[in-house]
Amino acid sequence: MNRRADVDPLTAAEAAASSGAPALRMSGVGKTYGSGPGRVVALHDVDLEVRPGEFVVLLGPSGSGKTTLLNLAGGIEEPSEGVIEVAGLAIGGLKGKQRTVFRRDRVGFVFQFFNLVPTLTALENVEIMAELTGPDATARSRRALGLVGVGDVGDRFPGQLSGGQQQRVAIARAIVKEPPLLLCDEPTGSLDLATGRQVLGVLRELAREGHHTVLLVTHNSEIARMADRVVWLRSGAISRSQSVAHPVEASELQW
Numbered sequence: 001m002n003r004r005a006d007v008d009p010l011t012a013a014e015a016a017a018s019s020g021a022p023a024l025r026m027s028g029v030g031k032t033y034g035s036g037p038g039r040v041v042a043l044h045d046v047d048l049e050v051r052p053g054e055f056v057v058l059l060g061p062s063g064s065g066k067t068t069l070l071n072l073a074g075g076i077e078e079p080s081e082g083v084i085e086v087a088g089l090a091i092g093g094l095k096g097k098q099r100t101v102f103r104r105d106r107v108g109f110v111f112q113f114f115n116l117v118p119t120l121t122a123l124e125n126v127e128i129m130a131e132l133t134g135p136d137a138t139a140r141s142r143r144a145l146g147l148v149g150v151g152d153v154g155d156r157f158p159g160q161l162s163g164g165q166q167q168r169v170a171i172a173r174a175i176v177k178e179p180p181l182l183l184c185d186e187p188t189g190s191l192d193l194a195t196g197r198q199v200l201g202v203l204r205e206l207a208r209e210g211h212h213t214v215l216l217v218t219h220n221s222e223i224a225r226m227a228d229r230v231v232w233l234r235s236g237a238i239s240r241s242q243s244v245a246h247p248v249e250a251s252e253l254q255w
């Protein structure tokens, strides 16, 4: 079966870059879970515009709404209010198959808790995504694993990998489809300094060379030094947003 993408993600990234539409725009976005006494306002009044190719770091205490913001931007969850556009496309209007295609072709997710399929090897975990988004799935998957430094463990199952190796397989799975919008939730939380720098360097390069837009959530404020912009969340709202005048290279980070 040939499952080529309906939309070439790289073309979509370049189109977004040249069309003038922001890579991501959130206007008046809020998200409330539950109702009555158990009601939780996870996000409120969020206005955010991210340009194509921008590398944005999101900082904030636990529970401040960082994962919620990524899930909304990637169309995994629906906002309770407000409008979200990705490369000029209002994603609230997408239904069924359209929403699936949007998530498959436009967005790459690195989840906070990896979400690897335990019964597939590392290589197969990456291949399932590669097959959905273009030809030469195995070669692209091997290359993606190599880029993040786990090319030698492709035949192992997630249960046979360290936390940091699993994390890097999850990153390979997200970058293998070269998504226009890459949403990363604590992608270096389980990595040592050298490996973290390597992975962050790969993400930075995708943003710089390919117009891929990166939103990266972290508790490590040192990573903010390599961003184009840093956005702080506090109690479900953006408390501050600041451009970084001279972002440093990933190789210069220390922790």
Ligand SMILES: Nc1ncnc2c1ncn2[C@@H]1O[C@H](COP(=O)(O)OP(=O)(O)OP(=O)(O)O)[C@@H](O)[C@H]1O
Pocket: 033, 034, 040, 041, 042, 060, 061, 062, 063, 064, 065, 066, 067, 068, 069, 112
């Ligand atoms: N499915 C859900 N149902 C109810 N409440 C939720 C749900 N998901 C998140 N929340 C609540 O929304 C708020 C924001 O959660 P979120 O996961 O976005 O925080 P976070 O900033 O990513 O935190 P962390 O740094 O711990 O990962 C928290 O109060 C959380 O308990």
Ligand SMILES: [Mg+2]
Pocket: 066, 067, 068, 112, 185
């Ligand atoms: Mg989170």
